[in-house]
Amino acid sequence: MPRTRSRHRRGIHILPLLLAAVALGIGLFVYLRSGAETPPYEHSIQGSDTSDSDEVQAPDAEDNGGSGETAPPPRPDHVTTASGIDCTLTELGDDAIYTGELLVVSNAVPFHFPEEQELVNVYDNKTTSYYVRDMEVYLAPVALEALNRMMDGFIAQGGSKTVNMVAGHRTKEVQEHLFDQSSDLNGLDHAQEYVAQPGCSEHHTGLVLDLHLFFSDGTSEDYDGTGEYAWINQHCQDYGFVVRYRGDKQAITGIADEPWHFRYVGLPHAAEMVEQDLCLEEYIDYLRGFTFEGEHLTIECGAGTYEVWYEKGTETYLPDSGEYWVSGNNIDGVIVTCKVNE
Numbered sequence: 001m002p003r004t005r006s007r008h009r010r011g012i013h014i015l016p017l018l019l020a021a022v023a024l025g026i027g028l029f030v031y032l033r034s035g036a037e038t039p040p041y042e043h044s045i046q047g048s049d050t051s052d053s054d055e056v057q058a059p060d061a062e063d064n065g066g067s068g069e070t071a072p073p074p075r076p077d078h079v080t081t082a083s084g085i086d087c088t089l090t091e092l093g094d095d096a097i098y099t100g101e102l103l104v105v106s107n108a109v110p111f112h113f114p115e116e117q118e119l120v121n122v123y124d125n126k127t128t129s130y131y132v133r134d135m136e137v138y139l140a141p142v143a144l145e146a147l148n149r150m151m152d153g154f155i156a157q158g159g160s161k162t163v164n165m166v167a168g169h170r171t172k173e174v175q176e177h178l179f180d181q182s183s184d185l186n187g188l189d190h191a192q193e194y195v196a197q198p199g200c201s202e203h204h205t206g207l208v209l210d211l212h213l214f215f216s217d218g219t220s221e222d223y224d225g226t227g228e229y230a231w232i233n234q235h236c237q238d239y240g241f242v243v244r245y246r247g248d249k250q251a252i253t254g255i256a257d258e259p260w261h262f263r264y265v266g267l268p269h270a271a272e273m274v275e276q277d278l279c280l281e282e283y284i285d286y287l288r289g290f291t292f293e294g295e296h297l298t299i300e301c302g303a304g305t306y307e308v309w310y311e312k313g314t315e316t317y318l319p320d321s322g323e324y325w326v327s328g329n330n331i332d333g334v335i336v337t338c339k340v341n342e
């Protein structure tokens with residue numbers, strides 16, 4: 001298994017920023033000093049009531065007093081990162097937060113259903129290394145391509161053809177049906193604990209798949225990721241998947257151990273999540289520490305070297321050239337991932 005190393009790079013050169021901050025500080029100090037010595041009536045926009053200096057002064061003093069409160073200066077249109085990537089400031093539009101491979105979807109964070117979703121039929125496009133439940137299972141193209149490569153890898157290293165892919169993309173209606181079925185069978189409390197609410201299942205993204213086992217004698221079994229199948233659970237990150245729900249992360253994800261449920265997040269993020277031992281909720285928080293103006297995250301994995309930053313909102317810097325992609329986190333911002341040419 002290729003090891004992942006991360007190191008942190010400073011996003012932009014810090015010295016000009018530091019000088020600018022000092023200059024701004026001196027300017028503000030001078031301005032505040034002059035403000036304090038100015039008679040109160042000069043602050044009054046109305047100019048009529050000069051008797052109550054408190055009322056007139058208060059808003060001004062507050063505006064300038066909290067030096068962190070003033071609006072930040074506009075960001076330059078073009079900048080070069082410390083690692084030499086030329087970037088342009090770009091407004092991505094609101095959909096950017098709700099689109100991509102790093103979306104957190106849970107009962108706390110519902111999926112935003114797009115008008116159109118690109119899905120492919122697994123039966124028609126899979127390799128011969130595994131089975132699929134029936135001809136009505138769909139996945140996002142990136143997830144199916146990665147699944148094909150992972151299962152081919154499993155067979156190539158000596159695995160048997162016994163893995164059955166039993167669930168992929170789910171519509172809201174299907175999830176509703178599953179929820180009601182569980183509720184009818186085991187009660188509402190049980191359903192709420194074990195089945196995602198309709199609209200809140202990761203399966204809606206098309207980036208998720210569930211595995212089961214099917215044997216040549218016609219019997220089947222739950223997939224638990226042990227024995228010969230441990231290879232899949234231990235190597236899935238090399239193909240961009242993570243075992244999304246683990247028992248030791250249940251307090252954070254709200255879902256019990258599910259060794260059969262794989263989530264595609266792509267590379268290099270799957271490798272970094274495993275390296276840092278973070279579930280997706282934790283990883284999204286971790287990425288918030290790597291803003292464009294601050295340090296960028298550098299991830300080195302078997303697939304190459306990548307530079308990553310997080311931006312709150314939808315306005316961010318994008319590389320002028322080279323391979324890069326953007327994903328929302330489904331909460332408050334976007335993550336930009338750039339392949340670094342070496």
Ligand SMILES: [Zn+2]
Nearest residue numbers: 167209210261
């Ligand atoms: Zn699942």
